[in-house]
Amino acid sequence: MSTSKEPYHHGDLRPALLAAAEALLVAGGPAGLSLRAVARAAGVSHNAPYRHFASREALLAALAAEGFGRLGAALRQAGGLAGQGRAYLAFAAEHPALYRLMFGAELQGTSHPALREAAAGAFAALAGVAADRSTALAAWALVHGLAGLRADGHWPADVDPLAVLSIAIPAKP
Amino acid sequence: MSTSKEPYHHGDLRPALLAAAEALLVAGGPAGLSLRAVARAAGVSHNAPYRHFASREALLAALAAEGFGRLGAALRQAGGLAGQGRAYLAFAAEHPALYRLMFGAELQGTSHPALREAAAGAFAALAGVAADRSTALAAWALVHGLAGLRADGHWPADVDPLAVLSIAIPAKP
DNA sequence: GGGCGATGTTGGCGGCGACAACATCGAGGA
DNA sequence: TCCTCGATGTTGTCGCCGCCAACATCGCCC
Numbered sequence: 001m002s003t004s005k006e007p008y009h010h011g012d013l014r015p016a017l018l019a020a021a022e023a024l025l026v027a028g029g030p031a032g033l034s035l036r037a038v039a040r041a042a043g044v045s046h047n048a049p050y051r052h053f054a055s056r057e058a059l060l061a062a063l064a065a066e067g068f069g070r071l072g073a074a075l076r077q078a079g080g081l082a083g084q085g086r087a088y089l090a091f092a093a094e095h096p097a098l099y100r101l102m103f104g105a106e107l108q109g110t111s112h113p114a115l116r117e118a119a120a121g122a123f124a125a126l127a128g129v130a131a132d133r134s135t136a137l138a139a140w141a142l143v144h145g146l147a148g149l150r151a152d153g154h155w156p157a158d159v160d161p162l163a164v165l166s167i168a169i170p171a172k173p
Numbered sequence: 174m175s176t177s178k179e180p181y182h183h184g185d186l187r188p189a190l191l192a193a194a195e196a197l198l199v200a201g202g203p204a205g206l207s208l209r210a211v212a213r214a215a216g217v218s219h220n221a222p223y224r225h226f227a228s229r230e231a232l233l234a235a236l237a238a239e240g241f242g243r244l245g246a247a248l249r250q251a252g253g254l255a256g257q258g259r260a261y262l263a264f265a266a267e268h269p270a271l272y273r274l275m276f277g278a279e280l281q282g283t284s285h286p287a288l289r290e291a292a293a294g295a296f297a298a299l300a301g302v303a304a305d306r307s308t309a310l311a312a313w314a315l316v317h318g319l320a321g322l323r324a325d326g327h328w329p330a331d332v333d334p335l336a337v338l339s340i341a342i343p344a345k346p
Numbered sequence: 347g348g349g350c351g352a353t354g355t356t357g358g359c360g361g362c363g364a365c366a367a368c369a370t371c372g373a374g375g376a
Numbered sequence: 377t378c379c380t381c382g383a384t385g386t387t388g389t390c391g392c393c394g395c396c397a398a399c400a401t402c403g404c405c406c
Contacts, residue, residue, distance in 0.1 A: 013385085035362080035364090036363080037362095045385065045386050046363095146318070154292060164307055207394080208393080219356095220355070221353080224353055
C-alpha cells in the first residue's frame with residue numbers, strides 16, 4: 001500500500017515553509033499569513049517552523065530578503081537605466097504582494113540585518129548605471145513610487161507607467 | 174471625593190478611539206494595534222469599539238481615510254507644484270506611521286469606499302496644479318516614492334529629497 | 347413619565363504566537 | 377557494530393486577540 005507514512009523529519013522544511021508562506025501571502029495578504037497556517041500548508045505541526053525561524057516576523061523578513069535578492073538579480077540582468085526601470089516595474093507588477101511586504105509596514109520597527117543587506121544589494125544594482133548619485137536616487141524614487149501606486153491600485157489603468165518614466169528621468173549623458 | 178465614576182456612556186467615543194488608535198500606531202506599528210488595546214487606551218470595555226467600527230480593519234480604514242483628508246488639506250493649502258511637493262514630503266515625514274498605513278498592505282484586499290474616496294480627494298489636489306495629467310502623475314509618483322523610501326529608512330541621510338525633487342520634475346511652463 | 351433605540355458591559359469561542367517538554371532520526375566515535 | 381547526542385519535529389499549554397451573543401444603562405421623543 002502506498003500509505004507510506006510521511007517521515008518524522010521533513011528533510012527540507014525551511015524552503016518549503018518559505019514557499020508556502022509566499023503562496024499564502026499572495027492569496028490573503030500579510031494579515032492572513034499565520035505561522036500556523038504556513039505549517040499546515042507545509043504539512044507539519046504548528047511548532048515546526050520555530051526550528052527554522054525565530055518568530056513570525058523572522059519568517060516574513062526572510063521572505064522579504066528573498067524578494068530583494070530576486071529584485072536585485074533582475075536589475076543586474078537588465079541593461080541601462082530604462083531597462084532597469086522596466087525590470088523594477090515588472091517585478092513589482094508580477095509580485096505585488098511580495099513587493100508590498102518588502103517595503104511594507106509589517107517589518108518596520110524590526111532590524112533584521114539580512115533584510116537590510118538584501119535591500120542594499122538591490123539598490124546598489126540601481127545606482128550602478130545612473131549619471132550620478134542624485135540622479136540614481138531620483139530614478140529609484142520615481143520607479144518605486146510608480147510601483148507602489150500601481151500595487152496599491154491608485155494608478156489609472158489608461159496611463160503607461162513607462163511613458164511617465166521617460167518624462168521625468170533624463171538618460172545618461 | 175472626586176472619585177466621580179466615569180459615566181456609563183463615554184459620550185464621544187469614536188474620535189477618542191481614533192486618537193488612541195493613532196497613538197498606538199505611532200508607538201508600535203500596525204501589528205501592535207489591537208482593537209482591545211485601543212479600547213483599553215480609551216478606557217472602555219473590549220467590545221465598545223464594535224459600536225463604532227464594524228471590525229479592526231474598518232477602524233484602520235477610518236484612520237487612513239482621516240490621514241488622506243489631512244494630507245489633501247495640506248496639499249490644497251500649499252501653493253504651486255514645488256510647494257505641494259514640500260507639503261507632501263512634510264506630511265509623510267511628520268506622520269510616517271500614518272502614511273505607511275494609508276498606503277500599506279494592511280488595507281490592501283479591502284474595499285472601503287470612504288477610504289478610496291479620501292485618497293482620490295487628496296490626489297485631486299495634486300493634479301490641479303500640474304501642466305498636464307501625465308506630469309501630475311509623474312510628480313505624484315516621484316514624491317510618493319521619496320516619501321516611502323524615507324519612511325522605510327532606505328533614504329540616505331545626507332541627501333535632501335527636495336533637491337532630488339527639483340531634478341526630475343519640470344516647473345509649470 | 348414611560349418606552350425604546352443607541353451605546354457600553356460581561357461572557358465566551360476559536361485561532362494565533364510563543365514557550366516547554368517530549369519523540370524521532372541520522373551521523374560519528376567507542 | 378552499537379550507542380550516544382544533537383538536530384528536527386510533535387504534543388501540550390498559556391495568554392492575547394477578533395468577533396459574536398446576551399445583558400445593562402442612558403437619553404430622547406411621544
